[in-house]
Amino acid sequence: MFGYGGKILRVNLTNRKIESEDLDPQLAKEWLGGRGFVAKVLYDELSRGVDPLDPGNKLVIATGPLSGTFWPSAAKIVFGTKSPLTKGYADSNLGGFLMAELKYAGYDLIILEGASKEPLYLFIDDDVAELRDASRYWGKGALDSERELKDEIGESFQFATIGPAGEHLVRYANINHDFGRQAGRCGMGAVMGSKGLKAIAVHGTGGIPLYDSDGLIQITQAALRHITSQPYFKRFRLYGTTDITDWCQGMGVLPTRNFTYGDYDKEDKLAPEPMREKILVRDKACFACPLNCGNYTHSKKYGTYIDGPEYETIGMLGSNCLLEDIEDVQYLNYLCDNYGMDTIGFGGTIAFTMECLEKGILKKEELEGIDLRFGNLEAIKAILKKTAGQKGIGKLLAEGSKSMAEKLGKNSDAFAIHVKGLEFSAYECRGAPAMLLSFMTSDIGAQHTRSWAIVQDMDMGRDNIQGRATLVKELQTLRPLMEMFGVCRFPWLEVKLDFGEYVRAFNAVTGFGYGKEELFRISEKVWNLTRAFWAREVGDFGRKYDLPPGRVYEPVPSGPAKGMHLTEEKVNQMLDEYYELRGWNENGIPTEAKLRELGLEEVAEDLKKLGKA
């Protein structure tokens, strides 16, 4: 099959049985790959109501047809599971080189099932696939393990590793690859840890068959010319995602002090220039990427090397926790990476905990004497260590902010900044209604990448909600296709590579001959399937799961967004409009008619049986 590795690797950790299955061409045609494969496999194969950390849950790893090809930034691989953080549908992707290596070994999908009592790692070298003892790596850092595995197995292998946070089932533990690329969100690392799987090692030597290889070369070379001729290309290459930091500060959307403010008086210490001046080692790219957004850095103060910090980490660990030095953020980023923990999830959880301490909802004694004030790096470090190891008070933080607020009560849910249990990415949204609606309706919780609408918000008028539902639905339809193709969004988003070129590349690789409308229909189908997954798995799922925390109704106290806020009426109006555009009922559940229209007849039957559709 053109564009695909052609095989699925099914690995049962309980009985250590590994099977290679052929990829069903129909699966490829109907679900494309990446996120599409993940959604389909999870919906079809998981038993309803399975506990996310039970051996019955699965961790699905999927490449897309463009992953590993010559197309610019063809560098995405998607991890998916039922999330131990949100208890709903989850996927999370990473860049680097893993996706290409897996395709060269001939695999489009890995399905991990069951659980092992002994630590193992999965070894894949072309046709050879086996589970090996990983006891000497268990307990070691995610970055440290990657280095040691490379030393043991070979530099030419690519790895996915978890750290102690994943082993200890921290609900926002992540999966690391290439020394600092992560499948960061929703606790992929915890599910991998629950299966006793420390790492995956992959090496492949085969090529990817292309339907029209001359065509792909031509389209790609034209795309590279377009990319390098764009005015923003040079700057984005230098600063990557951190370039947005100053803009967020200027607009008053930089999360500060647990999303109380939208600007930070020490922002200039965290902004992109000090990072490049103080700690940059080199520019670093993912596979086939001309944009090299990665800033590989070294802190002399701490002796730490990492890929980053990215903007999200600067926002969540920097301004949101009131740190004042980019080197401190780099260090904390390193600690999170090596523990194997999402910087966004931890950043949101720790800032929430700080506010709880400030408001007296948590006492210093309950924090075991740790003086967890905003800006106290040493205290954050101490709590981080306890959290990664699920020790003492760390057990509470390891559950994430939604669960914490439920346990602590006293209206703390108003400032637990999450949707569906997933902490907000680094955008303060009271003056950015489309971004807020994106967080509210994202199918994994409050993650920014499904629909990054914050720039459009500024043009559309920050105090009204007109057109937001339409915009968000459009973005949520186009954007996730990138993770079905297996590519990064940045050439499209940052240097305006037309989506039509992606469609041409997709067809040159696969020969499917799909048009935009056909692809959008598949994307909408995936979106409805993940929504149905939530409805199936979460008993009282509906509109209330789409609502934001109470903080969005408090006016921003100062700064460029001073006075801006949402009202419950506006929030519900946006949801009404959004549900209607989606063909969902007033509680946000896909209607039977919509599901049938998309060819999801069995899903419609399932929801009907549950009394939902």
Next chain:
Amino acid sequence: MKALVLHHEKCTGCSLCELICGLAHFKENNPKKSAIHINRKFPEPGVFEIRVCNQCGRCEEACPSEAISRKDEVYIIDPEKCTFCGICIEKCPSHVLFTHKGLSYPIKCDLCGECVQVCTPEAISWSD
């Protein structure tokens, strides 16, 4: 004389050079079948090293089968004559003759310049 100049410090490790090399010479989307490779040293010290033939000619001297010959400034391996004895690989002072398990001769740069075209950080350039 036409030659490739390597600026290792500008390399971002993206592999586009390896990809186009495999596509141009073998019509395969397979960067493992490439005459140019990037060495990666991470996490410490965090450097890339571009490895490609500099056309020194030592392989021609070493080849017992006369499978390597000079054409203008480039040394080329004739797959028909090559016995895959491995002597050129051993004698190459820069270790830039590569092998792939699907091929019965070493892969060597022929200075086609496709990699220069796709190297957006300009880490590979022409000498003149």
